Amino acid sequence: MEHLIVHKSGQLKQTVNFSEESLEFFDRRSTISWRHTFFDHYEEASVILDFSGRVLSINPAFGKMFDCTQKELLGKPLIFPFRNLQQEFYKMVQSVLNGEKIVYQQLLRRRKNEDQMFPAKLTISPVFSSEEDIKGILVIIKDQTEIDEYKTLIELQNETLETEENMLLDITKHIDELIILFDLEKNKIIYTSPAFERKLDLNLVDLYNKPSLLRKRFDIEKPKQLLHFFKCTNSGHRTLEFKATDLRKNKLRWFLFEITPILEMDGTVKRHISILRDITELKEKNNQIKQLDQLGAIGQMAAGIAHEIKNPLTTIKGFVQLLSEQAKSEYSDIILSELERIEFIMGEILLLAKPQTNISFKKENLNKIILEVMSFMHPEATIHDVVLNRNLAPIPAVSCEAKQIKQVLINIIKNAIEAMPHGGNIRIKTYYSEGFIRMNIIDTGKGISKERLQRLREPFYTDKEKGTGLGLMICYKLIEDHHGTLHFTSEEGKGTCVHIKLPVAT
Numbered sequence: 311m312e313h314l315i316v317h318k319s320g321q322l323k324q325t326v327n328f329s330e331e332s333l334e335f336f337d338r339r340s341t342i343s344w345r346h347t348f349f350d351h352y353e354e355a356s357v358i359l360d361f362s363g364r365v366l367s368i369n370p371a372f373g374k375m376f377d378c379t380q381k382e383l384l385g386k387p388l389i390f391p392f393r394n395l396q397q398e399f400y401k402m403v404q405s406v407l408n409g410e411k412i413v414y415q416q417l418l419r420r421r422k423n424e425d426q427m428f429p430a431k432l433t434i435s436p437v438f439s440s441e442e443d444i445k446g447i448l449v450i451i452k453d454q455t456e457i458d459e460y461k462t463l464i465e466l467q468n469e470t471l472e473t474e475e476n477m478l479l480d481i482t483k484h485i486d487e488l489i490i491l492f493d494l495e496k497n498k499i500i501y502t503s504p505a506f507e508r509k510l511d512l513n514l515v516d517l518y519n520k521p522s523l524l525r526k527r528f529d530i531e532k533p534k535q536l537l538h539f540f541k542c543t544n545s546g547h548r549t550l551e552f553k554a555t556d557l558r559k560n561k562l563r564w565f566l567f568e569i570t571p572i573l574e575m576d577g578t579v580k581r582h583i584s585i586l587r588d589i590t591e592l593k594e595k596n597n598q599i600k601q602l603d604q605l606g607a608i609g610q611m612a613a614g615i616a617h618e619i620k621n622p623l624t625t626i627k628g629f630v631q632l633l634s635e636q637a638k639s640e641y642s643d644i645i646l647s648e649l650e651r652i653e654f655i656m657g658e659i660l661l662l663a664k665p666q667t668n669i670s671f672k673k674e675n676l677n678k679i680i681l682e683v684m685s686f687m688h689p690e691a692t693i694h695d696v697v698l699n700r701n702l703a704p705i706p707a708v709s710c711e712a713k714q715i716k717q718v719l720i721n722i723i724k725n726a727i728e729a730m731p732h733g734g735n736i737r738i739k740t741y742y743s744e745g746f747i748r749m750n751i752i753d754t755g756k757g758i759s760k761e762r763l764q765r766l767r768e769p770f771y772t773d774k775e776k777g778t779g780l781g782l783m784i785c786y787k788l789i790e791d792h793h794g795t796l797h798f799t800s801e802e803g804k805g806t807c808v809h810i811k812l813p814v815a816t
């Protein structure tokens with residue numbers, strides 16, 4: 311047969327004629343040397359054994375792994391790496407003789423350091439001759455130490471992740487902020503923190519299945535704006551403040567919504583995490599601070615002008631009285647009553663401005679104070695066709711300055727009378743509950759709208775032609791000086807209830 315011999319450069323060197331026999335020799339030789347080259351350079355430790363487990367050949371990687379040479383082992387049973395494995399080895403030989411390939415994990419020993427076992431993966435397969443007969447058994451040994459270390463590392467990481475996850479869950483369990491994880495693609499809430507259940511009494515599972523439940527619980531002021539804000543796929547961090555009425559408690563609340571999008575690898579936003587904070591108390595405190603600021607300004611102003619006004623006022627009043635004695639005029643009474651009104655307003659402003667240093671708190675019976683105020687206010691109420699009723703339960707004493715509590719009661723009763731221009735009823739109730747004495751002053755007047763309710767403690771907030779808008783502000787201040795609280799509930803057209811809570815005297 312003619313063969314072309316080509317030079318490395320690609321140029322034809324010569325044509326040669328080989329006999330069939332010599333070609334077969336070349337073929338066999340090349341196969342054998344190819345197999346050898348492969349076996350010798352294979353980087354996993356490999357050994358070829360005969361059926362009784364004697365070594366026929368080892369590769370350099372095997373020699374290196376077990377610290378031995380081909381010469382040393384040739385024809386000898388391979389025992390040391392396996393030691394306790396002889397029985398099983400013969401079973402395996404049987405399987406391999408049936409042409410099967412077996413893979414299994416085993417702890418092996420090195421020759422030098424016999425005490426140290428290492429995990430290995432053994433691949434045992436038959437070695438075929440060119441006639442397809444099984445001539446021996448090839449054992450490839452792969453050191454698993456690093457892989458096992460890797461596994462332990464992963465296990466360790468998983469454990470850490472698990473503890474971190476538990477820690478995170480623990481944290482979310484106890485924080486008061488409401489956390490929502492939202493899937494924008496599925497349009498579904500995937501996580502809500504336990505605070506939802508604790509604070510809003512909303513069941514998490516229910517909320518998962520029916521996000522609309524949130525809307526039933528709260529009357530949100532601008533729901534469309536809120537929905538747009540929530541579903542927007544913007545990649546930036548954003549916040550929104552919104553008002554909502556807690557329908558169960560009929561109370562207006564302020565919330566701060568903070569959304570942080572979770573960016574995917576491609577920069578798109580498929581989910582976002584939002585934190586919802588109830589900032590009602592913060593808002594109320596801020597308002598109080600604003601009012602206190604206003605109060606401070608009023609105080610400074612009042613201190614300044616009171617001195618300036620008081621003296622000329624006394625002089626004017628004296629002269630008007632003198633004039634009215636000499637020549638009685640129809641205007642002198644008006645002038646005098648207006649002057650008295652100015653004096654009254656000055657008194658109110660000074661009460662707010664002056665720090666109360668000489669207050670003496672005494673143990674008093676609130677019911678007794680109420681009865682005195684009721685008899686004092688009776689003529690005023692009767693003129694306006696208002697009936698004063700009472701429901702006074704036996705209550706423990708409070709520690710208070712009776713004069714100040716009387717002033718609070720007078721201001722509130724006056725407001726109630728003024729809210730009923732065509733007459734009505736005022737009921738004063740007292741009772742004891744949980745360490746506090748509660749007092750309710752309930753009228754059947756025109757009521758107060760939600761918006762106005764928020765502003766009652768602002769100075770000069772009035773809807774009356776001759777009102778100062780300071781009455782309630784003084785009430786709030788005096789009750790808070792007594793470590794109590796004051797709040798309003800009202801329904802327009804039906805009436806108003808003033809709730810006062812004072813601590814029991816110790």
Ligand SMILES: Nc1ncnc2c1ncn2[C@@H]1O[C@H](COP(=O)(O)OP(=O)(O)OP(=O)(O)O)[C@@H](O)[C@H]1O
Pocket residue numbers: 721725726729753755756757758766771772773774776777778779780781782783806
């Ligand atoms: N019982 C009530 N029913 C309806 N509105 C009320 C009632 N109490 C207070 N208000 C509203 O609150 C506002 C503020 O009351 P506040 O006592 O501070 O001032 P005023 O009554 O207007 O003025 P002043 O007390 O100096 O006469 C009132 O103008 C009124 O609109």
Ligand SMILES: [Mg+2]
Pocket residue numbers: 721724725777781782
């Ligand atoms: Mg008033």
